[in-house]
Amino acid sequence: MIEAIADKVRGGGRVSADEALELYRRAPTALLGRLADAVRARKHPDRIVTYIIDRNVNYTNVCVAKCTFCAFYREVGSSEGYVLGFDELFRKIDETIAVGGVQLLLQGGHNPDLPLTWYEDLFRAIKARYPSFKLHALSPPEVIHLSRLSQLPVPAVIDRLIAAGLDSIPGGGAEILVDRVRRLLHCYGKATADEWLEVMRQAHHAGLRTTATMMYGTVETDEERLEHMLKLRSLQDETGGFTAFITWSFQPSHTELGGVEATGIEYLRTLAIARIVLDNFDNLQASWVTQGGKVGQLSLAFGANDMGSVMIEENVVRAAGASYCMDEAEIVRNIEDAGFAAKRRNMHYEILGDPICRERDVPRMLELATARADGDTSVPEELRFYPARSRAAKDARR
Numbered sequence: 001m002i003e004a005i006a007d008k009v010r011g012g013g014r015v016s017a018d019e020a021l022e023l024y025r026r027a028p029t030a031l032l033g034r035l036a037d038a039v040r041a042r043k044h045p046d047r048i049v050t051y052i053i054d055r056n057v058n059y060t061n062v063c064v065a066k067c068t069f070c071a072f073y074r075e076v077g078s079s080e081g082y083v084l085g086f087d088e089l090f091r092k093i094d095e096t097i098a099v100g101g102v103q104l105l106l107q108g109g110h111n112p113d114l115p116l117t118w119y120e121d122l123f124r125a126i127k128a129r130y131p132s133f134k135l136h137a138l139s140p141p142e143v144i145h146l147s148r149l150s151q152l153p154v155p156a157v158i159d160r161l162i163a164a165g166l167d168s169i170p171g172g173g174a175e176i177l178v179d180r181v182r183r184l185l186h187c188y189g190k191a192t193a194d195e196w197l198e199v200m201r202q203a204h205h206a207g208l209r210t211t212a213t214m215m216y217g218t219v220e221t222d223e224e225r226l227e228h229m230l231k232l233r234s235l236q237d238e239t240g241g242f243t244a245f246i247t248w249s250f251q252p253s254h255t256e257l258g259g260v261e262a263t264g265i266e267y268l269r270t271l272a273i274a275r276i277v278l279d280n281f282d283n284l285q286a287s288w289v290t291q292g293g294k295v296g297q298l299s300l301a302f303g304a305n306d307m308g309s310v311m312i313e314e315n316v317v318r319a320a321g322a323s324y325c326m327d328e329a330e331i332v333r334n335i336e337d338a339g340f341a342a343k344r345r346n347m348h349y350e351i352l353g354d355p356i357c358r359e360r361d362v363p364r365m366l367e368l369a370t371a372r373a374d375g376d377t378s379v380p381e382e383l384r385f386y387p388a389r390s391r392a393a394k395d396a397r398r
């Protein structure tokens with residue numbers, strides 16, 4: 001049975017849900033890796049592995065969603081809650097550009113005191129100062145949150161955000177796209193599986209390219225992980241709008257859910273089966289931020305063709321205890337030691353060039369920056385111009 005499915009994969013055939021489950025559960029890890037590597041080699045015969053220099057900025061940690069797997073959020077009114085000011089964001093962009101960065105990955109909590117106009121004004125202000133800088137921003141649950149807050153349909157919210165400067169939507173908040181799992185994780189309210197997929201469908205119809213993600217290792221079954229992948233495959237058949245797939249394991253520390261983190265082998269098996277199932281996705285990222293540089297490097301033999309982002313800043317995973325960190329030089333070394341050529345890319349996976357650290361001196365960023373320095377409780381001036389909805393914010397803005 002395993003050999004017959006393996007032959008089908010080698011021959012370029014598409015696996016069914018049952019075949020994928022059989023491989024995921026029973027194929028030896030080395031075989032899974034060889035199959036995933038063969039699919040990767042068919043799509044990327046040039047032996048190039050890409051990465052992007054960007055900055056992962058979390059504009060607010062205030063969130064009403066309260067997912068049980070999240071160690072990052074703070075409740076409305078918490079003394080540890082923050083919203084970044086436009087000036088702080090401009091400073092972060094200046095630093096990003098200084099190390100060769102080309103975009104912000106901008107995501108945050110569902111803060112009821114930030115209306116749609118705050119996002120539009122922010123995007124317009126960024127684009128006015130940095131016209132060619134890209135905004136890979138607002139995962140589907142954030143778009144849904146804004147749709148509910150502004151009482152506008154999702155396509156209208158997407159259109160307004162695009163008009164203000166949105167370039168692409170990151171695939172965050174997907175977790176596992178099965179409602180049984182989402183209810184157990186308390187993330188059904190922020191977006192059901194169908195709602196998440198519908199935001200991506202509408203974004204693709206509006207001309208945006210987006211990514212897709214999967215966080216595994218909480219309460220889901222193997223079947224549900226594969227159901228998640230098959231839903232993505234089917235939407236990709238329909239729209240072709242996904243640029244890449246990224247999977248990572250749940251980081252249990254400091255979360256309400258708690259538990260034990262999945263192993264590196266489970267990560268490699270999950271990545272490999274994703275490469276096999278998602279035959280219509282061109283790019284799979286290695287998740288070295290949660291797995292570390294060495295498993296990240298091994299990912300390149302298990303289906304990944306991209307090392308993701310040179311992390312200048314990371315807040316969400318670090319809040320849950322993961323602390324892996326690589327600057328551009330280290331990412332490049334990991335890629336080259338694995339026998340690939342390292343190239344910088346943009347959000348559309350177009351090659352921008354060779355490593356920038358070989359072209360000019362760039363500051364090394366081995367210590368990750370954080371959204372806010374510890375103890376900084378400053379409130380941005382411009383927040384006064386936006387109506388507050390929560391009692392805490394109304395009091396603070398008096």
Ligand code: SF4
Nearest residue numbers: 063065066067070073
């Ligand atoms: S994962 Fe996102 S939506 Fe859920 S609690 Fe954390 S910040 Fe809020």
